[in-house]
Amino acid sequence: MDNEPVIKNFKPVDFDPFAGPELIRAVPAIEPQLEIWVSYLMGGEDANRSYNESVSLRMTGPFNHAAMETALQDLIQRHEALRSAFSGDGSKICIYKELPSKLFFEDLSSGNSSEQEKYIADFSTRSAETAFDLLNGPLFRTALFKLDEEEHYLTLSAHHIICDGWSLGILMQDLGKLYSAHAKGQTPFLPDALRLSTYAQEHWEFSQSEQYKKIEQYWIDQYKDNVPVLNIPTDFPRPAVRTYKSHRDDYVIDPELIAAIKKMGGKAGCSFVTTLLASFEVFLYRLTGQNDIVLGLPAAGQSATGNYALVGHCVNLLPLRSHPRGDISFVDYLKKRKKNILDDYDHQQFTFGSLLKKLNIARDASRVPLVPIVFNIDMGLDDGVSFEGLKYKLIYNPREYENFEIFLNTTGSGQSLVLEWSYNTGLFKQATIKRMMDEFESLLKVVVETPEIKIKDIPLISSKALYAKLDDWNNTVADYPKEKALQDLIGDKVRQYPDKVAVQYGERIMTYKNLHETSDQLAALLLDLEVGPGDIIGVAADRSPEMLITLLAIMKSGAAYLPIDPQYPQQRIEYMLEDSSAKVLFTSQKYKKRFQTKATEVLIEDAWMNLRDYSGKKIERKVRQGPCLCFIYIRINRKTQGGSDRTS
Numbered sequence: 001m002d003n004e005p006v007i008k009n010f011k012p013v014d015f016d017p018f019a020g021p022e023l024i025r026a027v028p029a030i031e032p033q034l035e036i037w038v039s040y041l042m043g044g045e046d047a048n049r050s051y052n053e054s055v056s057l058r059m060t061g062p063f064n065h066a067a068m069e070t071a072l073q074d075l076i077q078r079h080e081a082l083r084s085a086f087s088g089d090g091s092k093i094c095i096y097k098e099l100p101s102k103l104f105f106e107d108l109s110s111g112n113s114s115e116q117e118k119y120i121a122d123f124s125t126r127s128a129e130t131a132f133d134l135l136n137g138p139l140f141r142t143a144l145f146k147l148d149e150e151e152h153y154l155t156l157s158a159h160h161i162i163c164d165g166w167s168l169g170i171l172m173q174d175l176g177k178l179y180s181a182h183a184k185g186q187t188p189f190l191p192d193a194l195r196l197s198t199y200a201q202e203h204w205e206f207s208q209s210e211q212y213k214k215i216e217q218y219w220i221d222q223y224k225d226n227v228p229v230l231n232i233p234t235d236f237p238r239p240a241v242r243t244y245k246s247h248r249d250d251y252v253i254d255p256e257l258i259a260a261i262k263k264m265g266g267k268a269g270c271s272f273v274t275t276l277l278a279s280f281e282v283f284l285y286r287l288t289g290q291n292d293i294v295l296g297l298p299a300a301g302q303s304a305t306g307n308y309a310l311v312g313h314c315v316n317l318l319p320l321r322s323h324p325r326g327d328i329s330f331v332d333y334l335k336k337r338k339k340n341i342l343d344d345y346d347h348q349q350f351t352f353g354s355l356l357k358k359l360n361i362a363r364d365a366s367r368v369p370l371v372p373i374v375f376n377i378d379m380g381l382d383d384g385v386s387f388e389g390l391k392y393k394l395i396y397n398p399r400e401y402e403n404f405e406i407f408l409n410t411t412g413s414g415q416s417l418v419l420e421w422s423y424n425t426g427l428f429k430q431a432t433i434k435r436m437m438d439e440f441e442s443l444l445k446v447v448v449e450t451p452e453i454k455i456k457d458i459p460l461i462s463s464k465a466l467y468a469k470l471d472d473w474n475n476t477v478a479d480y481p482k483e484k485a486l487q488d489l490i491g492d493k494v495r496q497y498p499d500k501v502a503v504q505y506g507e508r509i510m511t512y513k514n515l516h517e518t519s520d521q522l523a524a525l526l527l528d529l530e531v532g533p534g535d536i537i538g539v540a541a542d543r544s545p546e547m548l549i550t551l552l553a554i555m556k557s558g559a560a561y562l563p564i565d566p567q568y569p570q571q572r573i574e575y576m577l578e579d580s581s582a583k584v585l586f587t588s589q590k591y592k593k594r595f596q597t598k599a600t601e602v603l604i605e606d607a608w609m610n611l612r613d614y615s616g617k618k619i620e621r622k623v624r625q626g627p628c629l630c631f632i633y634i635r636i637n638r639k640t641q642g643g644s645d646r647t648s
Helices: 031-049 065-078 113-127 165-183 196-207 210-222 255-268 272-287 301-305 330-346 352-359 429-450 465-473 484-498 511-526 545-557 570-580 603-609 630-639
Strands: 023-028 052-060 084-086 094-096 104-107 141-147 152-161 246-253 293-300 315-322 372-381 392-397 406-412 417-422 501-505 508-511 536-540 560-564 585-588 600-603
Touching: 023 196, 023 330, 031 315, 031 352, 052 113, 052 165, 052 600, 065 141, 065 165, 094 196, 113 141, 113 152, 152 165, 165 293, 165 301, 165 352, 196 210, 210 315, 210 406, 246 429, 255 272, 272 315, 272 372, 272 392, 272 429, 272 501, 301 315, 301 330, 315 330, 315 352, 352 372, 392 536, 417 429, 484 511, 484 545, 501 511, 508 560, 511 545, 536 545, 536 570, 545 560, 560 570, 585 603
Parallel strands: 104 141, 293 372, 372 406, 536 560, 536 585, 585 600
Antiparallel strands: 023 094, 052 152, 052 392, 084 094, 141 152, 246 417, 293 315, 406 417, 501 508
16 A cells, blocks of 8 residues: 555553542552562563563454444453552552543555554554553553454453453453444343452452461472572573563474373373473473472462452462472373472462562562563463354464563463463573474473483484584684694784784773783782692683683683583582582672682682782793693583583
8 A cells, every 4th residue: 555554653541640530449459469560660661561461363254343342341341450550659459430441443454464464563562562551551452453344453452460361361251242242232241240359358368367378388388498590591691680671482383292292191190281381390400400490380360269250460470399300200200290280289379479578589680589481371261252253363462571581371272282482582592492492392202202211311402403513513623733722822913913803892892912911910810829730710700801811811820711601500510610629710790609619719800900910920830732621621511410411
């Protein structure tokens, strides 16, 4: 078309709070809502956007626009959650008689299909990036697009603080019934809706009961000894303050594999959900090498309390703790997990936020507390949904911001399954998530074929693919004088090109002369620490020019460095330091005193402040070229215990 449609001033409908929507009642916000409120206060608008929930329905057939608009208004009046906002301090849910929430409509029928798809995609992105106003509302918004006379596209969006996945299913069921009645010219007849305000009051009463205290103690007991930290290897250094920008990639699971998973799990007496969940725990064990895993699992509070038709934020986030081991078979692990997961489900009526307070977990601005990875089940969301004269396709709209490091959502039905990987783009590359999906799918195929396989023997990727990658990674052939040590080769460059760029990191530039002089100063500092030939120096730091200089200085001192990825599991790092008898551990302020070790800890920041004291000092020690660096690293990798047998 000549004039491609553009999104016209899309934003939540404004209204003057002083003109007053009529307040019906105000009740205390429940603990899960308060946790979202705190997250918003700490993370700002990006954290707020990470709670945007949205689904769309592509509808085909004779469409009654007036019936849909009336049905949407009826839906808002029917459910208190859709007419709610929050008090200034977030402590109360304010229920209004009505809140302005106009249907956003656009007629795109004059455009071709590619133009329509682009418009809808742009709109969906803008919608995901538009924060809800938690104080004034509305916290529910709708949009409708006409594609042609018999094809329409409806989007329902809500803030998670008043609407969870279960609620979206209820909203679609009710909307279908309301629309169908209006389309047939009938008065809708639905039973009275359950009130969010009543649920909130019952929630607080239950939280004071003896039964709740027992449930809470069940979870406290699981973490009374220690609180593990799940360290997924990341592509980028973890920022000091959490970020929320995300992306989602969807992968369809082969129906034959779905059937095989069900069959294998059934033989072990386990449900499909339990089998998938346990498989993912094993995947995390193989990926991280940690045998103490905490995985978040959202559980619907509506089901636990019998409020099946309630719309609101009723999710209880369960921190499932598991201890996979390499020396047991997958099927034995699965059977063991069945009982534990059922026990956890039996104790789901607790609040995650209150547990964090009871465990006294220090809030780390760089991390998600306790459950950085979440595994969610959203299967059958549109069960029981129908619209008079219309067929529809359900679309789960991706978020543009994510509150967890990885949120893996399992959607679809028993025969059709999609894994939606929503991940923090400040931590992970798209290619890494694709590899994780490939490896998880490979793991599923292995365990359904040989359930008795030992967990340690499950390959993350096929051997053929692994060898192909190793061949590519190891193709680093280059001619150089092998009789010279690396530091001597760099010294030659210093004499030839003292003012040429040796290191560039972002905006920082270091010449060969700078590199040589600074590494000499740091080597002199090491010599004062009585470091010498045969000593092992651990280096646990994020990539930076300082890390590179540290490695060069260690070689100049005659010692050998032991490279340590700070994102490795803490237990593995401490084992590496002990096994290698490391004399010194170079690390940064970020990882200060994180590792229990006999090695002398030296902070890179402190060392840099003292380098001037070593200006002009000559390094007299003659370093002999040898294989010790390679030998040490390979030895550590071969002896490291845990789920992963990969080497770098």
